[in-house]
Amino acid sequence: MGYQTDAxxxxxxxxxxxGAVIVPxxxxxxxxxxxxxxxxxxxxxxxxxxTRLALEKNLAALERGQFAYAFSSGMAATSxxxxxxxxxxxxxxxxxxxxxxxxxxxxxxxxxxxxxDLADTSQLANLERVWRQETKMLFVxxxxxxxxxxxxxxxxxxxxxxxxxxxxxxxxxxxxYFQRPLELGADIVVHSTTKFINGHSDVVGGIIVxxxxxxxxxxxxxQNAVGAVPSPFDCWLVLRATKTLPLRMRQINAxxxxxxxxxxxxxxxxxxxxxxxxxxxxxxxxxxQQLDPYGQPGFGGMISFDLPDxxxxxxxxxxxxxxxxxxxxxxxxxxxxxxxxxxxxxVPPAERRRIGLSxxxxxxxxxxxxxxDLIADLQEGLAKL
Numbered sequence: 235m236g237y238q239t240d241a242x243x244x245x246x247x248x249x250x251x252x253g254a255v256i257v258p259x260x261x262x263x264x265x266x267x268x269x270x271x272x273x274x275x276x277x278x279x280x281x282x283x284x285t286r287l288a289l290e291k292n293l294a295a296l297e298r299g300q301f302a303y304a305f306s307s308g309m310a311a312t313s314x315x316x317x318x319x320x321x322x323x324x325x326x327x328x329x330x331x332x333x334x335x336x337x338x339x340x341x342x343x344x345x346x347x348x349x350x351d352l353a354d355t356s357q358l359a360n361l362e363r364v365w366r367q368e369t370k371m372l373f374v375x376x377x378x379x380x381x382x383x384x385x386x387x388x389x390x391x392x393x394x395x396x397x398x399x400x401x402x403x404x405x406x407x408x409x410x411y412f413q414r415p416l417e418l419g420a421d422i423v424v425h426s427t428t429k430f431i432n433g434h435s436d437v438v439g440g441i442i443v444x445x446x447x448x449x450x451x452x453x454x455x456x457q458n459a460v461g462a463v464p465s466p467f468d469c470w471l472v473l474r475a476t477k478t479l480p481l482r483m484r485q486i487n488a489x490x491x492x493x494x495x496x497x498x499x500x501x502x503x504x505x506x507x508x509x510x511x512x513x514x515x516x517x518x519x520x521x522x523q524q525l526d527p528y529g530q531p532g533f534g535g536m537i538s539f540d541l542p543d544x545x546x547x548x549x550x551x552x553x554x555x556x557x558x559x560x561x562x563x564x565x566x567x568x569x570x571x572x573x574x575x576x577x578x579x580x581v582p583p584a585e586r587r588r589i590g591l592s593x594x595x596x597x598x599x600x601x602x603x604x605x606x607d608l609i610a611d612l613q614e615g616l617a618k619l
Contacts, residue, residue, distance in 0.1 A: 237296070237411070237527035242477045245291025257288045259470045281458045285466040289473045290441070293431070296410040296476065297423055299443035301450035303457045304469060308406065308426025309334055310462035311440030313342075315373075315402055315424060317456050318449070321347025324368040328355045328385065330378035330589045333578040335404070339373075352585075355385040356516065358393055369397070375404040377520075380538045380573045380597040381590060382407075382507045384516040387523060391419025400449075406430070406564075411483040412532035413524050416445055429564030430535070432475045433482050439464045439472055482566060482602060483526075486535035489608065490600040494537050496609050502619050504540040504594070509533045535601070536563060538573075541594035546619060547572050550596065553615035556607055563599030568608055571597050 235243070246257050263279040276282045286304050294302035305311040312335055319325065327339060329352040339350040351364040355374050372394050376385040387403060394401040402422040403415035409430035415423050425431055427439040444450050457463060464472075494508035509520035510533030521531040541547045551559055557570035561577050571577055574586060574593050581591070600608065 238480050240295045241292075241479050244295035245288045246473070257285055257470065257473060259466050260284045261466050279466075280461045280463055283463075283466050283469070285469045285473070286464065289469040289476075292473060292476055293410070293425075293427075293441050294443055296479070297405075297416060297443040298410075298414050299416050299423065300445050301447070301453070302441055302443045303450075303453045304427075304464050304472075305440040305442070305457070306462045306464050306468075307438050308424070308428060308440040309338060311424050311426075311442050312338060312404075314453065314456045314460065314462065315371075315422060315442060316343050316348065317460070318400070318452060319348060319370055322349070322368060323370040324349040324351070324366045325371045325373055326351050326353050326355075326361060326364055326369060327373040328375045328378055328383075329353055330381050330383055330591070331373070331375045332379045332404070332406075333573075333581045335373070335375070336585075337580045352589075354383070354589075355390065356383050358389060361390075361393060365397070369399055371400045371402060373402045373404070375407070376413075377407050377509055377534065377536065379407060380507075380536070380577070380595065382509055382514075382536060382538060384509055384519050384523070386519055387415050387418040387420060391421075394421075395419070407536055408524055408532070408534050409479065409483055409564075411480055412487070412526055412534055416443065418523065421446055422449065427472050428562060430483065430486075431479065431564070432472045433479065433564055433566055434471070434475055435562060435565035435567065437464075437468045437471045437475075439468055480526075483532065483535075485602045486600055487532045489602065489605045490535045490537055490598075491533065492605045493598070493600060493608060493612070494533075497537065497539055497612070500616060502541075502616055504542065507538040508536075535599060537598040537600065539596055539598075540592055541596060541619070544572075544574075544593040547594050547596055549618040550615040553618035554611055555614065556603065556611035557598065563597075565599070566602045568601035568603060569599040571599075573597050 265276040267273040290302040353360045400421045403420045406426045423443045491510045497506045557568045
Protein backbone atom coordinates (compact mmCIF):
# COMPACT_ATOMS: atom_id res chain seq x y z
CA MET A 235 0.00 0.00 0.00
CA GLY A 236 0.97 3.65 -0.25
CA TYR A 237 3.10 5.30 2.41
CA GLN A 238 0.36 7.55 3.80
CA THR A 239 -1.93 4.51 3.96
CA ASP A 240 0.75 2.56 5.85
CA ALA A 241 1.22 5.47 8.25
CA UNK A 242 -2.47 5.30 9.15
CA UNK A 243 -3.09 1.56 9.04
CA UNK A 244 0.08 -0.57 9.25
CA UNK A 245 0.10 -2.73 12.38
CA UNK A 246 -3.38 -1.58 13.36
CA UNK A 247 -6.69 -3.38 13.10
CA UNK A 248 -10.06 -2.87 14.79
CA UNK A 249 -10.08 -4.47 18.23
CA UNK A 250 -11.50 -8.00 18.00
CA UNK A 251 -13.40 -7.71 21.28
CA UNK A 252 -15.02 -4.29 20.93
CA GLY A 253 -14.47 -3.21 17.34
CA ALA A 254 -12.57 -0.13 18.52
CA VAL A 255 -10.98 1.52 15.48
CA ILE A 256 -7.99 2.83 17.44
CA VAL A 257 -5.57 0.36 19.04
CA PRO A 258 -6.38 0.29 22.77
CA UNK A 259 -3.91 1.13 25.52
CA UNK A 260 -3.27 -2.28 27.06
CA UNK A 261 -2.18 -0.91 30.42
CA UNK A 262 -1.34 -4.21 32.07
CA UNK A 263 1.70 -5.71 33.73
CA UNK A 264 0.72 -9.36 33.27
CA UNK A 265 -1.73 -11.65 31.45
CA UNK A 266 -3.98 -14.50 32.60
CA UNK A 267 -2.95 -17.94 31.35
CA UNK A 268 -5.41 -20.74 30.58
CA UNK A 269 -2.96 -23.31 31.96
CA UNK A 270 0.78 -23.36 32.73
CA UNK A 271 2.55 -22.10 29.57
CA UNK A 272 -0.78 -21.88 27.70
CA UNK A 273 -1.61 -18.28 26.85
CA UNK A 274 -2.76 -15.98 24.05
CA UNK A 275 0.72 -14.90 23.03
CA UNK A 276 1.38 -12.59 25.96
CA UNK A 277 2.85 -13.50 29.35
CA UNK A 278 4.34 -10.40 30.99
CA UNK A 279 4.31 -6.68 30.24
CA UNK A 280 8.05 -6.32 29.76
CA UNK A 281 8.14 -9.26 27.35
CA UNK A 282 5.24 -8.14 25.19
CA UNK A 283 2.32 -5.76 24.93
CA UNK A 284 -0.28 -5.45 22.14
CA THR A 285 -0.02 -1.65 21.98
CA ARG A 286 3.76 -1.86 21.71
CA LEU A 287 3.54 -4.57 19.07
CA ALA A 288 1.22 -2.39 16.97
CA LEU A 289 3.72 0.47 17.14
CA GLU A 290 6.61 -1.82 16.22
CA LYS A 291 4.75 -3.17 13.18
CA ASN A 292 3.81 0.34 12.12
CA LEU A 293 7.36 1.69 12.31
CA ALA A 294 8.80 -1.40 10.62
CA ALA A 295 6.48 -0.70 7.68
CA LEU A 296 7.42 2.99 7.55
CA GLU A 297 11.16 2.18 7.56
CA ARG A 298 10.55 -0.59 5.00
CA GLY A 299 11.89 -3.14 7.47
CA GLN A 300 10.72 -6.54 8.67
CA PHE A 301 11.49 -6.30 12.39
CA ALA A 302 11.20 -3.41 14.84
CA TYR A 303 11.72 -3.12 18.60
CA ALA A 304 10.55 -0.19 20.73
CA PHE A 305 12.50 1.20 23.70
CA SER A 306 12.04 3.71 26.46
CA SER A 307 14.36 6.28 24.85
CA GLY A 308 16.63 6.75 21.87
CA MET A 309 19.63 6.19 24.12
CA ALA A 310 18.09 2.94 25.40
CA ALA A 311 17.88 1.83 21.77
CA THR A 312 21.51 2.83 21.15
CA SER A 313 22.53 1.01 24.33
CA UNK A 314 20.82 -2.16 23.11
CA UNK A 315 22.60 -1.95 19.76
CA UNK A 316 25.94 -1.73 21.58
CA UNK A 317 25.06 -4.98 23.35
CA UNK A 318 25.32 -6.77 20.01
CA UNK A 319 29.08 -6.36 20.52
CA UNK A 320 31.58 -7.73 23.03
CA UNK A 321 34.65 -6.54 24.89
CA UNK A 322 37.54 -5.92 22.50
CA UNK A 323 35.31 -5.00 19.56
CA UNK A 324 35.90 -1.65 17.91
CA UNK A 325 33.24 0.87 16.81
CA UNK A 326 33.71 3.79 14.45
CA UNK A 327 31.19 6.58 14.93
CA UNK A 328 30.41 9.75 12.99
CA UNK A 329 32.48 12.56 14.50
CA UNK A 330 29.70 15.14 14.55
CA UNK A 331 27.25 12.73 16.18
CA UNK A 332 24.73 13.63 18.90
CA UNK A 333 26.73 14.39 22.03
CA UNK A 334 24.89 11.79 24.12
CA UNK A 335 25.83 9.03 21.67
CA UNK A 336 29.54 9.85 21.82
CA UNK A 337 29.36 10.17 25.61
CA UNK A 338 27.67 6.77 25.86
CA UNK A 339 30.26 4.94 23.76
CA UNK A 340 33.21 6.69 25.38
CA UNK A 341 32.22 6.87 29.03
CA UNK A 342 29.80 3.99 29.49
CA UNK A 343 30.92 1.25 27.11
CA UNK A 344 34.61 2.14 27.15
CA UNK A 345 35.15 0.81 30.69
CA UNK A 346 33.49 -2.46 29.59
CA UNK A 347 36.18 -2.98 26.94
CA UNK A 348 34.47 -1.59 23.85
CA UNK A 349 36.90 0.41 21.72
CA UNK A 350 35.68 3.55 20.03
CA ASP A 351 36.86 6.09 17.44
CA LEU A 352 35.26 9.15 15.88
CA ALA A 353 35.66 9.91 12.17
CA ASP A 354 34.18 12.16 9.51
CA THR A 355 32.09 9.50 7.77
CA SER A 356 31.37 11.74 4.79
CA GLN A 357 34.76 10.65 3.35
CA LEU A 358 35.70 6.98 3.00
CA ALA A 359 39.39 7.86 3.33
CA ASN A 360 38.75 8.93 6.92
CA LEU A 361 37.37 5.49 7.72
CA GLU A 362 40.41 3.78 6.25
CA ARG A 363 42.62 5.66 8.72
CA VAL A 364 40.78 4.47 11.84
CA TRP A 365 39.53 1.05 10.70
CA ARG A 366 40.97 -1.97 12.50
CA GLN A 367 40.75 -5.72 12.32
CA GLU A 368 38.58 -5.51 15.46
CA THR A 369 36.12 -3.04 13.91
CA LYS A 370 32.68 -4.64 13.97
CA MET A 371 30.35 -1.68 13.59
CA LEU A 372 30.08 1.70 11.89
CA PHE A 373 27.56 3.97 13.65
CA VAL A 374 26.53 6.79 11.33
CA UNK A 375 24.38 9.85 11.82
CA UNK A 376 23.35 11.58 8.60
CA UNK A 377 22.70 14.46 8.46
CA UNK A 378 24.80 15.09 11.54
CA UNK A 379 23.78 17.00 14.64
CA UNK A 380 24.18 19.98 14.44
CA UNK A 381 26.40 20.69 11.41
CA UNK A 382 24.24 18.70 8.95
CA UNK A 383 27.09 16.85 7.25
CA UNK A 384 25.82 14.05 5.01
CA UNK A 385 27.35 10.59 4.54
CA UNK A 386 26.77 8.44 1.46
CA UNK A 387 24.90 5.45 2.86
CA UNK A 388 25.20 3.23 -0.22
CA UNK A 389 28.97 3.70 -0.27
CA UNK A 390 29.24 3.11 3.50
CA UNK A 391 27.13 -0.05 3.29
CA UNK A 392 29.48 -1.52 0.68
CA UNK A 393 32.51 -0.43 2.70
CA UNK A 394 31.21 -2.14 5.85
CA UNK A 395 29.96 -5.32 4.19
CA UNK A 396 33.27 -5.79 2.36
CA UNK A 397 34.81 -5.88 5.85
CA UNK A 398 32.11 -7.99 7.55
CA UNK A 399 31.01 -5.09 9.74
CA UNK A 400 27.55 -3.77 10.57
CA UNK A 401 26.29 -0.42 9.34
CA UNK A 402 24.01 1.26 11.89
CA UNK A 403 22.29 4.52 10.93
CA UNK A 404 20.72 7.01 13.31
CA UNK A 405 17.90 8.31 11.11
CA UNK A 406 16.37 10.63 13.69
CA UNK A 407 17.01 13.87 11.80
CA UNK A 408 15.29 12.78 8.58
CA UNK A 409 12.53 10.46 9.84
CA UNK A 410 11.48 7.44 7.76
CA TYR A 411 9.52 9.80 5.53
CA PHE A 412 12.57 11.47 3.97
CA GLN A 413 15.20 8.73 4.36
CA ARG A 414 15.01 4.94 4.64
CA PRO A 415 18.55 3.63 5.23
CA LEU A 416 17.60 -0.07 4.98
CA GLU A 417 16.78 0.54 1.33
CA LEU A 418 20.31 1.93 0.92
CA GLY A 419 22.04 -1.09 2.45
CA ALA A 420 22.12 -0.36 6.19
CA ASP A 421 21.83 -3.31 8.58
CA ILE A 422 20.15 -1.45 11.45
CA VAL A 423 18.25 1.82 11.74
CA VAL A 424 17.73 3.59 15.06
CA HIS A 425 15.54 6.58 15.93
CA SER A 426 14.79 8.68 18.91
CA THR A 427 11.02 8.48 18.46
CA THR A 428 10.92 11.47 20.80
CA LYS A 429 11.68 13.63 17.77
CA PHE A 430 10.01 13.73 14.33
CA ILE A 431 8.30 10.34 14.57
CA ASN A 432 6.26 11.41 17.59
CA GLY A 433 6.38 15.07 16.69
CA HIS A 434 4.50 16.49 19.68
CA SER A 435 7.21 16.85 22.36
CA ASP A 436 5.26 14.73 24.85
CA VAL A 437 6.97 11.31 24.67
CA VAL A 438 10.52 10.01 25.15
CA GLY A 439 11.18 6.81 23.20
CA GLY A 440 13.33 4.90 20.73
CA ILE A 441 13.01 2.31 17.97
CA ILE A 442 15.36 -0.13 16.25
CA VAL A 443 14.48 -1.54 12.81
CA UNK A 444 16.27 -4.24 10.80
CA UNK A 445 15.72 -6.69 7.95
CA UNK A 446 18.21 -9.25 9.26
CA UNK A 447 16.54 -12.12 11.11
CA UNK A 448 19.61 -13.07 13.16
CA UNK A 449 20.00 -9.50 14.40
CA UNK A 450 16.27 -9.30 15.11
CA UNK A 451 16.41 -12.44 17.22
CA UNK A 452 19.18 -11.00 19.39
CA UNK A 453 17.44 -7.63 19.68
CA UNK A 454 14.23 -9.32 20.81
CA UNK A 455 16.19 -11.18 23.48
CA UNK A 456 17.90 -7.99 24.67
CA GLN A 457 14.66 -6.00 24.70
CA ASN A 458 13.16 -8.54 27.10
CA ALA A 459 16.30 -9.38 29.10
CA VAL A 460 17.37 -5.79 29.75
CA GLY A 461 13.84 -4.41 29.90
CA ALA A 462 14.25 -0.81 28.70
CA VAL A 463 10.77 -0.86 27.17
CA PRO A 464 8.29 2.00 26.73
CA SER A 465 4.98 2.19 28.55
CA PRO A 466 1.79 1.18 26.69
CA PHE A 467 0.55 4.78 26.92
CA ASP A 468 3.75 6.14 25.35
CA CYS A 469 3.45 3.57 22.56
CA TRP A 470 -0.15 4.64 21.99
CA LEU A 471 0.86 8.30 21.76
CA VAL A 472 3.59 7.58 19.20
CA LEU A 473 1.25 5.33 17.22
CA ARG A 474 -1.27 8.16 17.08
CA ALA A 475 1.46 10.54 15.89
CA THR A 476 2.72 8.37 13.02
CA LYS A 477 -0.65 8.78 11.30
CA THR A 478 0.28 12.37 10.52
CA LEU A 479 4.03 11.87 9.97
CA PRO A 480 3.89 12.45 6.18
CA LEU A 481 1.74 15.56 6.58
CA ARG A 482 3.97 17.02 9.28
CA MET A 483 7.21 16.29 7.47
CA ARG A 484 6.03 17.89 4.25
CA GLN A 485 5.10 21.11 6.07
CA ILE A 486 8.26 21.13 8.17
CA ASN A 487 10.38 20.62 5.05
CA ALA A 488 8.62 23.42 3.16
CA UNK A 489 9.03 25.82 6.10
CA UNK A 490 12.70 24.93 6.57
CA UNK A 491 13.56 25.51 2.92
CA UNK A 492 11.98 28.98 3.04
CA UNK A 493 13.73 29.86 6.31
CA UNK A 494 17.12 28.56 5.11
CA UNK A 495 16.86 30.68 1.97
CA UNK A 496 16.00 33.71 4.11
CA UNK A 497 18.96 33.09 6.41
CA UNK A 498 21.34 32.55 3.48
CA UNK A 499 20.67 36.17 2.42
CA UNK A 500 21.36 37.55 5.90
CA UNK A 501 24.80 39.18 5.91
CA UNK A 502 25.08 39.17 9.71
CA UNK A 503 25.40 35.38 9.71
CA UNK A 504 28.78 33.84 9.03
CA UNK A 505 27.53 30.53 7.63
CA UNK A 506 24.22 28.69 7.22
CA UNK A 507 24.11 24.88 7.34
CA UNK A 508 21.19 23.29 5.47
CA UNK A 509 21.40 20.50 2.85
CA UNK A 510 18.58 22.07 0.85
CA UNK A 511 20.75 25.07 -0.04
CA UNK A 512 22.62 24.70 -3.31
CA UNK A 513 25.84 25.89 -1.69
CA UNK A 514 25.79 23.02 0.82
CA UNK A 515 28.81 20.83 -0.10
CA UNK A 516 26.66 17.68 -0.24
CA UNK A 517 23.50 19.17 -1.73
CA UNK A 518 23.58 16.79 -4.71
CA UNK A 519 24.03 13.75 -2.44
CA UNK A 520 21.11 14.93 -0.33
CA UNK A 521 18.93 15.19 -3.44
CA UNK A 522 19.78 11.58 -4.34
CA GLN A 523 19.65 10.02 -0.88
CA GLN A 524 17.02 11.93 1.05
CA LEU A 525 13.86 11.06 -0.83
CA ASP A 526 10.26 10.85 0.21
CA PRO A 527 8.36 7.64 -0.66
CA TYR A 528 7.29 9.21 -3.94
CA GLY A 529 10.82 9.99 -5.13
CA GLN A 530 10.94 13.70 -4.27
CA PRO A 531 13.97 15.05 -2.37
CA GLY A 532 13.49 16.32 1.17
CA PHE A 533 15.94 18.15 3.37
CA GLY A 534 14.27 18.02 6.78
CA GLY A 535 13.59 20.62 9.43
CA MET A 536 17.02 21.19 10.98
CA ILE A 537 19.00 24.35 10.22
CA SER A 538 22.16 25.65 11.92
CA PHE A 539 24.05 28.90 11.49
CA ASP A 540 27.15 30.56 12.87
CA LEU A 541 27.20 33.85 14.70
CA PRO A 542 30.58 35.44 15.52
CA ASP A 543 30.78 34.30 19.16
CA UNK A 544 28.87 33.19 22.26
CA UNK A 545 27.89 36.76 23.20
CA UNK A 546 26.35 37.28 19.76
CA UNK A 547 24.42 34.03 20.12
CA UNK A 548 23.10 35.10 23.53
CA UNK A 549 22.01 38.49 22.18
CA UNK A 550 20.26 36.83 19.27
CA UNK A 551 18.45 34.36 21.52
CA UNK A 552 17.16 37.14 23.81
CA UNK A 553 15.19 38.51 20.87
CA UNK A 554 13.45 35.25 20.00
CA UNK A 555 9.88 34.74 21.21
CA UNK A 556 8.11 32.24 18.91
CA UNK A 557 10.96 29.74 18.68
CA UNK A 558 11.20 28.12 22.12
CA UNK A 559 14.70 27.93 23.63
CA UNK A 560 14.87 24.22 24.47
CA UNK A 561 16.69 21.00 23.72
CA UNK A 562 15.11 18.34 21.49
CA UNK A 563 13.63 18.72 18.02
CA UNK A 564 11.02 17.38 15.65
CA UNK A 565 7.88 18.72 17.27
CA UNK A 566 5.11 20.66 15.60
CA UNK A 567 6.38 23.72 17.49
CA UNK A 568 9.65 25.34 16.44
CA UNK A 569 12.57 25.09 18.86
CA UNK A 570 15.94 26.82 19.01
CA UNK A 571 19.07 25.89 20.94
CA UNK A 572 22.70 26.76 21.52
CA UNK A 573 24.48 23.40 21.03
CA UNK A 574 27.76 24.03 22.88
CA UNK A 575 25.94 24.97 26.10
CA UNK A 576 22.98 22.62 25.66
CA UNK A 577 22.85 19.49 23.47
CA UNK A 578 26.63 19.16 23.04
CA UNK A 579 27.84 20.45 26.40
CA UNK A 580 29.15 16.95 27.22
CA VAL A 581 31.49 17.01 24.19
CA PRO A 582 34.98 18.11 25.27
CA PRO A 583 35.85 21.63 24.04
CA ALA A 584 38.86 20.38 22.06
CA GLU A 585 36.66 17.86 20.26
CA ARG A 586 34.06 20.54 19.54
CA ARG A 587 36.74 22.74 17.97
CA ARG A 588 38.10 19.83 15.95
CA ILE A 589 34.76 19.09 14.32
CA GLY A 590 33.94 22.77 13.71
CA LEU A 591 31.33 23.26 16.42
CA SER A 592 31.71 26.94 17.36
CA UNK A 593 30.46 28.78 20.44
CA UNK A 594 28.45 31.03 18.13
CA UNK A 595 26.50 28.17 16.53
CA UNK A 596 22.69 28.26 16.81
CA UNK A 597 20.44 25.34 15.82
CA UNK A 598 16.84 25.60 14.66
CA UNK A 599 14.28 22.80 14.71
CA UNK A 600 11.57 24.12 12.41
CA UNK A 601 7.93 23.32 13.14
CA UNK A 602 4.67 23.68 11.26
CA UNK A 603 3.72 27.26 12.17
CA UNK A 604 3.11 29.89 9.49
CA UNK A 605 6.51 30.46 7.98
CA UNK A 606 6.01 34.24 7.83
CA ASP A 607 5.68 34.29 11.63
CA LEU A 608 8.83 32.22 12.08
CA ILE A 609 10.83 34.52 9.82
CA ALA A 610 9.53 37.60 11.64
CA ASP A 611 10.69 36.04 14.91
CA LEU A 612 14.17 35.40 13.52
CA GLN A 613 14.30 39.01 12.32
CA GLU A 614 13.62 40.13 15.90
CA GLY A 615 16.56 38.08 17.07
CA LEU A 616 18.81 39.45 14.33
CA ALA A 617 17.87 42.96 15.34
CA LYS A 618 19.55 42.32 18.71
CA LEU A 619 22.87 41.97 16.89
